[in-house]
Amino acid sequence: MIETYVKILSNTCITPGIFLLRFSSPGLAAEAKPGQFIMVRVNDGIDPCLRRPFSISGTEEEGVVRVLYKVVGKGTEILSNKRAGDRLSVLGPLGKGFDITDPGQHLFIVAGGIGIAPMFFLSQAVNKKAVTFLAGFRRSDEIMDPASVGIKQDISIATDDGSMGYHGRVTDLLEQEIIKQRDNAIAIYACGPLPMLKALSSISNKYRIPCKVSMETFMACGLGACQGCVVRSASALDQISYYHVCKDGPVFDINEIDWDNI
Amino acid sequence: MIETYVKILSNTCITPGIFLLRFSSPGLAAEAKPGQFIMVRVNDGIDPCLRRPFSISGTEEEGVVRVLYKVVGKGTEILSNKRAGDRLSVLGPLGKGFDITDPGQHLFIVAGGIGIAPMFFLSQAVNKKAVTFLAGFRRSDEIMDPASVGIKQDISIATDDGSMGYHGRVTDLLEQEIIKQRDNAIAIYACGPLPMLKALSSISNKYRIPCKVSMETFMACGLGACQGCVVRSASALDQISYYHVCKDGPVFDINEIDWDNI
Amino acid sequence: MTINPDISVLLSSLELKNPVMTASGTFGYGKEFETLFDLNRLGAIVVKGISLKPMKGNPPPRIVETPAGMLNAIGLANIGIEGFLKDKLPWLNTLNTEVIVNIYGHSINEYGELASAFKGVKGVSAIEVNISCPNVDKGGLVFGKDPEMSGRVTETVVKNTDKPVIVKLTPNVSDITQLAKAVEQAGAHALSVINTLTGMAVDINTRRPRLGNISGGLSGPAIKPVALYMVYQTARAVKIPVIGIGGILNAHDALEFMIAGASAVQVGTANFINPRATIEIIEGIGNYCIEKGINKIKDIVGSLITARQG
Amino acid sequence: MTINPDISVLLSSLELKNPVMTASGTFGYGKEFETLFDLNRLGAIVVKGISLKPMKGNPPPRIVETPAGMLNAIGLANIGIEGFLKDKLPWLNTLNTEVIVNIYGHSINEYGELASAFKGVKGVSAIEVNISCPNVDKGGLVFGKDPEMSGRVTETVVKNTDKPVIVKLTPNVSDITQLAKAVEQAGAHALSVINTLTGMAVDINTRRPRLGNISGGLSGPAIKPVALYMVYQTARAVKIPVIGIGGILNAHDALEFMIAGASAVQVGTANFINPRATIEIIEGIGNYCIEKGINKIKDIVGSLITARQG
Numbered sequence A, B: 001m002i003e004t005y006v007k008i009l010s011n012t013c014i015t016p017g018i019f020l021l022r023f024s025s026p027g028l029a030a031e032a033k034p035g036q037f038i039m040v041r042v043n044d045g046i047d048p049c050l051r052r053p054f055s056i057s058g059t060e061e062e063g064v065v066r067v068l069y070k071v072v073g074k075g076t077e078i079l080s081n082k083r084a085g086d087r088l089s090v091l092g093p094l095g096k097g098f099d100i101t102d103p104g105q106h107l108f109i110v111a112g113g114i115g116i117a118p119m120f121f122l123s124q125a126v127n128k129k130a131v132t133f134l135a136g137f138r139r140s141d142e143i144m145d146p147a148s149v150g151i152k153q154d155i156s157i158a159t160d161d162g163s164m165g166y167h168g169r170v171t172d173l174l175e176q177e178i179i180k181q182r183d184n185a186i187a188i189y190a191c192g193p194l195p196m197l198k199a200l201s202s203i204s205n206k207y208r209i210p211c212k213v214s215m216e217t218f219m220a221c222g223l224g225a226c227q228g229c230v231v232r233s234a235s236a237l238d239q240i241s242y243y244h245v246c247k248d249g250p251v252f253d254i255n256e257i258d259w260d261n262i
Numbered sequence C, D: 001m002t003i004n005p006d007i008s009v010l011l012s013s014l015e016l017k018n019p020v021m022t023a024s025g026t027f028g029y030g031k032e033f034e035t036l037f038d039l040n041r042l043g044a045i046v047v048k049g050i051s052l053k054p055m056k057g058n059p060p061p062r063i064v065e066t067p068a069g070m071l072n073a074i075g076l077a078n079i080g081i082e083g084f085l086k087d088k089l090p091w092l093n094t095l096n097t098e099v100i101v102n103i104y105g106h107s108i109n110e111y112g113e114l115a116s117a118f119k120g121v122k123g124v125s126a127i128e129v130n131i132s133c134p135n136v137d138k139g140g141l142v143f144g145k146d147p148e149m150s151g152r153v154t155e156t157v158v159k160n161t162d163k164p165v166i167v168k169l170t171p172n173v174s175d176i177t178q179l180a181k182a183v184e185q186a187g188a189h190a191l192s193v194i195n196t197l198t199g200m201a202v203d204i205n206t207r208r209p210r211l212g213n214i215s216g217g218l219s220g221p222a223i224k225p226v227a228l229y230m231v232y233q234t235a236r237a238v239k240i241p242v243i244g245i246g247g248i249l250n251a252h253d254a255l256e257f258m259i260a261g262a263s264a265v266q267v268g269t270a271n272f273i274n275p276r277a278t279i280e281i282i283e284g285i286g287n288y289c290i291e292k293g294i295n296k297i298k299d300i301v302g303s304l305i306t307a308r309q310g
């Protein structure tokens, strides 16, 4: 894990409100695993003053790191105005990523919205045939095409409004696909908004399919030092206990999380 | 007086650390008088959060306003990174400027360092023959050439290190020049650092020459509303009283200010 | 969808066309902002603190910027009540908005005299009692930190006026609700929460304080979380309306205060950053109501949901 | 010109190689920052507040960003004294810097027990007593706002330890010097000033507090002016050394605190913004001394010039 200033190679809008940031950091690129993240300081001042967490969305040869992000507030707005050549302080790679040693015979990668960011890196890294990559978006104009971030991978799309691909939620599409693969040992790796993760929790239980999910919470340090980033763990006997998303996660087994009290 | 967003036409470094900002604001340009200033909001965020005061350094045809500024801290640093096309919120023109209706038969314009900014506008506006423009700088590489801001005016330079022009302080040079003009009715209009203004106070008293100076203090509103920008006035009987630089000034008769308690 | 939400608010007997006022000391006597927007659109103008005699204020420097805020040590420089009545009020009376006078005394008696002096004066809609200015040697803060003294000042003002009395509380205390309750009991009609937090800044080159007065009052966005919590606490402790003040820059901030319990808000430092801040806040509050289908802004006051989710 | 300024400082009997420590709760147990810089360069590491039993802390969300700062309502989540002694201290002991343990109890007795538990423990250089955490229901703040109770907690800790005792004060009081004096009289060897200011934030869409705990502690640059003034006041009110805390981001900030009266400083929120902040501050303080020809950093402590200029 390092903290370093990097030079931005490119920072381009790939679909409205979504940007692909590329910078050079051989140290980071060498160490990074899918599901890990970095803490980015978007400016030298104090507005905003905390770093922002972003998943690593991929690496390229010669130590290039990719981050795919959505503009949702002040920090991402400032980031989106950066240009090639600007400097940026990054801290990472942080957290525990997806275990890619043996994710099961057939791997379902499920992404919702900007949750696709770490999944591009995952699909790049697992490098296996038996993968089904499903991605849900609200509308077709929000779709992030793997090609646009330099990744070769077929993706099945679901849109809430039916404007492209499957009409409905990506978790419904997933259920259809699971049924097709009933005879194989299956695993699900996912990242997306809370409702999607909750739906996955049901699916995972219903079909008894192991499922790993990447979580998001507010973070101050990203290092396990501030204790700010907790989610409630699914523990027995109503005993409250917490995981630190930055250190214990961001990737968790779906059964580790208390989805009813999130 | 207006508050408006303006578009930057150019913002260029003219000598190291000194920038000339040009923007279009016909309203401001039409109203502006030499010695008046504007309050500039250097960004949309809160770092820094207060506006910064800058003298109007000149106007051009078609409603262009010029500001000449020195990078001394965070606000001016941010300003110096703006580019043509960027937006800026400005408030002005503010304060009372120099009275240019009849500044005396022979006018001495005296500037120290970046204090030259409003004096360029003054020399542009008085438009009379009997003017001597004296400007002091620490070193020759700090000299701001009138031509570089588009003004045709001969200037006598004094440098502290003697690297160009008169070797010594501009107020010493002024004294020499005053003696030459002894027989004329003279007036002095000045802007510069505190030690220069204090020296002028002595000169003004010694030779009984009327003198107007432009003052600087910290300002929050620039409008006379916050009462933050005071200087102590030279009042009789040790009675303390204050002027508001933003409203009563920034241009004062030199005898109005209490130079011993500043 | 609500097309024309009612954003008027009621502070005791005082009705405001909207909940947005200018905070004392940050808007002069109103006229300074005359050309920048239509002042009639304001809920109310609270003028600079007024004392019996004119006050010259503190030695400069009087202001210094700090992270997301500023310190001021103006020292209540003001033209005194006579000057105000003669030179400022007649013009203010030409406006079609409420004028609230902020008063500051050096003793309980002076507060009484100030209140009396405004008795029956047309065009003054309410009195805001500043017992919380951190920038004057004697007086103010001594009352302001002590519930009993705060109550006595309040009582005296209430007794000597025919107008609604708003008491402005200091945040520099262990428990603002004690002050609030004492002042409520003494007859105040509303509370202004908060005045500035005491702070300082040092010039490391000269090793001198950056303010002539050494310390000053911290205002601006930096103090918003503190102000918001104090408004939340106060609004739950008293029955009279609370006016939220502290670091409000935009409609979002103002709405946070109202949801936490403020019946109205005052905008201070923001007037320096963006002189049209108040107007943008008024518009933003209206738009929020429209978006959320809120018919009356009064309905969101104190509507904070504190029950655990899930 | 001073080539090699002496930047070591003395806090009662505790000598630090430089005046820069990490603030409790913002640097974990040190190890989290291990790979980012050489921890041996720190003046001291103050670890996360430790209680007798492990504490789970408050429900999320626990942090929210605010203008130039952040609110936290961690609720003193920590591994408890046993966990600390077993899992954290041995590694900390491999470092060549002072380790200060921050303790938090639910009762005076618990503070005593905690102090006893560290008696004779190698590698713990001092005890910092947190009587000022705003984020736990019972305990802490009740003591922390009351001079008498603060004194009694201090007395108990002093009686039960063989180490220097630093007491950490809350800023959420009317007069911090009263607390400071009570704690000094009770035998404290140094004071940490300040803990966080209480604040809150509201989500205007859900109308819920942004923190699971409703309120939280405000830290970061926003609070620097308030912290600085409290350090200035406290340092003039007591004879024991004061450690300045609150919004320190860089050497400039640290020097402001030292000139105002702090013998040393702690860096909190800045560790999140710039994990190398402490190191840059140590270097910056050294450079300042060289520039200004200061031989010993101790000479600038409390050197603020408050006489009127001119």
Ligand SMILES: Cc1cc2nc3c(=O)[nH]c(=O)nc-3n(C[C@H](O)[C@H](O)[C@H](O)COP(=O)(O)OP(=O)(O)OC[C@H]3O[C@@H](n4cnc5c(N)ncnc54)[C@H](O)[C@@H]3O)c2cc1C
Pocket (backbone or CB within 6 Å): A037, A048, A052, A053, A054, A055, A056, A057, A068, A069, A070, A071, A072, A073, A074, A075, A076, A077, A114, A117, A118, A215, A216, A217, A218, A219, A250
């Ligand atoms: C481990 C991790 C990995 C992430 N990876 C990515 C990524 O690859 N691409 C991407 O676009 N985003 C990612 N995010 C989310 C990203 O960090 C936030 O969108 C970003 O911090 C928002 O900053 P802002 O200043 O623009 O928004 P703000 O102005 O701070 O907030 C805008 C809105 O976003 C919400 N928000 C802000 N921060 C967070 C957060 N940390 N978690 C959840 N909601 C938040 C706020 O509640 C608010 O509604 C990740 C978050 C985490 C914790």
Ligand SMILES: Cc1cc2nc3c(=O)[nH]c(=O)nc-3n(C[C@H](O)[C@H](O)[C@H](O)COP(=O)(O)OP(=O)(O)OC[C@H]3O[C@@H](n4cnc5c(N)ncnc54)[C@H](O)[C@@H]3O)c2cc1C
Pocket (backbone or CB within 6 Å): B037, B048, B052, B053, B054, B055, B056, B057, B068, B069, B070, B071, B072, B073, B074, B075, B076, B077, B114, B117, B118, B215, B216, B217, B218, B219, B250
């Ligand atoms: C009426 C008026 C007209 C001015 N005209 C010009 C001009 O034409 N060109 C120009 O370059 N500058 C001018 N100034 C000064 C200019 O406002 C400051 O340099 C600027 O505000 C500094 O902002 P900053 O954020 O870069 O510096 P900061 O980081 O705020 O401060 C850097 C240093 O500058 C000093 N400083 C900051 N603000 C002021 C101020 N208002 N007065 C005096 N010292 C200050 C600080 O004490 C500090 O030492 C004028 C000031 C006034 C009051």
Ligand SMILES: Cc1cc2nc3c(=O)[nH]c(=O)nc-3n(C[C@H](O)[C@H](O)[C@H](O)COP(=O)(O)O)c2cc1C
Pocket (backbone or CB within 6 Å): B226, B227, B228, C023, C024, C025, C026, C048, C049, C050, C072, C074, C076, C102, C130, C133, C168, C194, C195, C196, C218, C219, C220, C221, C223, C245, C246, C247, C248, C266, C267, C268, C269, C270
């Ligand atoms: C320059 C200045 C002058 C002030 N003068 C007064 C005053 O005379 N009377 C008063 O009650 N409050 C005064 N205040 C306090 C404000 O009215 C307000 O309570 C405080 O600034 C917090 O609000 P803000 O963060 O929106 O500025 C003053 C504040 C500032 C910044």
Ligand SMILES: Cc1cc2nc3c(=O)[nH]c(=O)nc-3n(C[C@H](O)[C@H](O)[C@H](O)COP(=O)(O)O)c2cc1C
Pocket (backbone or CB within 6 Å): A226, A227, A228, D023, D024, D025, D026, D048, D049, D050, D072, D074, D076, D102, D130, D133, D168, D194, D195, D196, D218, D219, D220, D221, D223, D245, D246, D247, D248, D266, D267, D268, D269, D270
């Ligand atoms: C996330 C977080 C956790 C904290 N935990 C503790 C704690 O356990 N004990 C304590 O005494 N102070 C704690 N504090 C307070 C800090 O030590 C410090 O006093 C405060 O943050 C002000 O300093 P800063 O502005 O530099 O952060 C915590 C602060 C933060 C931000």
Ligand code: FES
Pocket (backbone or CB within 6 Å): A218, A219, A220, A221, A222, A223, A224, A225, A226, A227, A228, A229, A244, A245, A246, A247
């Ligand atoms: S973000 Fe600080 S512990 Fe996880």
Ligand code: FES
Pocket (backbone or CB within 6 Å): B218, B219, B220, B221, B222, B223, B224, B225, B226, B227, B228, B229, B244, B245, B246, B247
């Ligand atoms: S700057 Fe506000 S009164 Fe002059």
